[in-house]
Amino acid sequence: MTEQEWTIGRLLSWTAEFFGQKAIDNPRLAAEVLLANALQCQRIDLYTRFEEIVNETVRTAFRGLVKRHSGGEPVAYLVGQREFYSLAFTVNSHVLIPRPETEHLVGETLDRLPAKSTQPLQVCDVGTGSGAIAVCLAKYLPQATITAIDICPEALAVALGNAEKHRVADRIHFCESDLLSQANGVLFDAIVSNPPYISEAEMADVPDSVKKFEPHRALVGAGTDGGQTTRNLIDQALPRLKPGGWLLVETSPMLAATLKSYLEAQSQWKSSGVVKDTAGHPRVLWAQKQL
Template structure:
């Protein structure tokens, strides 16, 4: 191969090394996703085209994507989507990018739903702080009979969530509300499952986050306050009156505040049967508690 032959394989190899030097822990994946996006093809199609040379237009688009990724822009924002629970979700600068860890929350919610066999009404679930809608939409796809509400304090995030719901053909089964936690709900409204991936980063931890997160994702979706437990504490308090007896509150959290959250749960007589779900690294990532 001559020096001026930039085949797909060579582009991937060069870009992988470039991203590795900038500290990416998913350099090859990043390179593949961006090149596939520049070529308007799937990642798997790259593997059957290693010896092909992209057009100059595709190479120019790829160079710009690589430049921005090298400066710290998340891949998901560059391509406009993120895969989550085998579904594709649109993302932008107004939404938190869905993480694989949050899939454990969806699994717990679906397991709880399957166990609620004696309800005398359609199962009601609310996703508090829905962001892209990843939790609510994934739940809706797998629980077609459930009545689902998705709430977010960010109107731009809600618009992305609604777009995602329409894309996955569940928009007619999800009610979207704009508000702070559950303040926008009717006073007497209750649920069988409350899910949330709330802000749980402390202000000091935020300063230590990777620049790709700190500079590109909405701070309001990340930072809870000085302790990191402030929003979760409010959520626990509001859930006491919003959960039906036997219902479950399922919250994603940082392993660093797991013990503190367990103590907070203990302050509410209405809540019990606490269990933690660990992520693939063995860290406490999800807390699930029952309304007694």
């Protein structure tokens, strides 16, 4: 077969098989996303172009992406984008790639806040990373002002870019802060967070593609169990919530019960609970402050 015969269809089949042999997750999807990126087209457009011959320049770019992905680099970093809650977010190595589990946190928050009320809302997203949570909440709560906090200035720059892309930057205040330490002078209707919650010991079992490429500070929580960052957040959230305000935090199935007990030991919370994700794992810890 000659060079000329590398069509879109053949490149996809070859690459999906190659990724499959390397035990890469979703090999066909990865091949399609990377080839669409190299061709600068939408993934869906590939389906009508299977017979098209791919030129050498694009093939060289695609080969580079395939090599990096087979070395563990996540597709989202390679193409600089990941979809979350049906919105496209720019990502780079300074921010965690938004996960489907975190969509539960957004959904649980929206369920508790009055979307159609004309009352202004103050919401805080602690550890905003790419801004995925803050931007979605700003989109779906048009009366809300969001404070988006991160300890990492490079992450805040990515979050600002995403807020601008989705036209909600005028309602999001970006704040470099260690948890809520700099968030003074505002009482919030809700404090929402997907904090780092993996322990150093658990990191041994985390896939290389995560361990080597995603930011350590976005993954590993303080304390031997990884839950100390969340306990600190719980303590700091109480005085910064309005009466009846909500705290919603993503956590790991391993920490959920311990953290719920921690909340229940504080009498200023009216009620608390844990919501499971679609896989049936305890995932979102919530608490409502006394009225």
